[in-house]
Amino acid sequence: MVIKSAEYLISSPDWEKCPVPNLPEYAFIGRSNVGKSSLINILANNEKLAKTSGTPGKTQLINHFVINKAWYLVDLPGYGFAKRSMSQRRQWQQMIENYLRKRPNLVSVFVLIDSRHSPQQIDIDFITDLGTWNIPFSLVFTKADKSTQAEVSKNVKAFLNKMRETWQFLPPNFVTSTVKKSGRDAILNYIDELNAQ
Numbered sequence: 121m122v123i124k125s126a127e128y129l130i131s132s133p134d135w136e137k138c139p140v141p142n143l144p145e146y147a148f149i150g151r152s153n154v155g156k157s158s159l160i161n162i163l164a165n166n167e168k169l170a171k172t173s174g175t176p177g178k179t180q181l182i183n184h185f186v187i188n189k190a191w192y193l194v195d196l197p198g199y200g201f202a203k204r205s206m207s208q209r210r211q212w213q214q215m216i217e218n219y220l221r222k223r224p225n226l227v228s229v230f231v232l233i234d235s236r237h238s239p240q241q242i243d244i245d246f247i248t249d250l251g252t253w254n255i256p257f258s259l260v261f262t263k264a265d266k267s268t269q270a271e272v273s274k275n276v277k278a279f280l281n282k283m284r285e286t287w288q289f290l291p292p293n294f295v296t297s298t299v300k301k302s303g304r305d306a307i308l309n310y311i312d313e314l315n316a317q
C-alpha cells in the first residue's frame with residue numbers, strides 16, 4: 121500500500137468525543153513505551169506524526185490520524201505505567217474499555233508486545249479482555265533490533281504457546297523494528313486486506 125497522505129485529526133478524552141465513525145479504524149495498544157506511537161509514524165511514513173518519548177506515559181488521549189483520507193490509525197495510551205495512581209489506572213481502564221467496545225468503525229486492534237521479553241502476564245490479561253469483548257486483534261512484536269533474531273523468535277514462540285493454553289485460534293502476528301523499518305509492509309498489506317473486506 122502506498123501512503124499518499126497522513127494527517128493528525130484530533131485527540132479525544134473519551135470515545136464519545138472521537139470523530140464521526142465514517143472510516144474504518146485500526147487502533148494500537150500495549151504497554152507504555154512498547155513503541156505504539158513510533159510504529160504509527162513508521163507506517164505513516166512521517167516521524168513527526170505521533171508524539172513519541174523515551175519516558176513511558178507519553179500518549180494520554182485517543183489520537184486519530186487519517187491515512188489516505190480513507191482510514192484511521194488510532195494511537196492509544198499504554199497500560200502498565202508504574203507511575204500512575206490507582207484512580208488514574210481505573211480511568212485508563214474505563215476509557216480504553218469504552219473505546220474498544222463502543223467504537224462502531226473499529227475494524228481491528230494491534231496489540232504491541234516487547235519482543236525482548238518472555239510472555240508477560242499484563243499482556244496476556246489484556247488479550248483475555250479483548251477475547252471477552254469479542255474484539256478482533258493481531259499481535260505486533262516490537263523492538264526486534266534490540267535482541268538477536270534467535271531471541272526474538274524464542275519470545276514470539278513462547279508468547280504464542282502461552283496463548284495456545286486458552287485460545288483455539290491464534291491471531292496474525294508481526295515482528296517490527298522502527299530502527300530497521302521492518303514489518304511495515306506486512307502490516308500495511310494486512311490493513312489493505314481488511315479495508316477491502
Ligand code: GTP
Pocket residue numbers: 150151152153154155156157158159171172173174175176177178179180196197198199262263264265266296297298299
Ligand atoms: P506511551 O505513549 O508512553 O504508551 O509509549 P509508546 O508505546 O507510544 O512508545 P513510543 O513510540 O513513544 O516509544 C518509546 C521508546 O521506544 C522511544 O524512545 C522509541 O524511540 C523507542 N522505540 C520504539 N520502537 C522501537 C524499535 O523498534 N526499536 C528501538 N530500538 N526503539 C524503539
Ligand code: MG
Pocket residue numbers: 156157158171172178179195196
Ligand atoms: Mg505513545
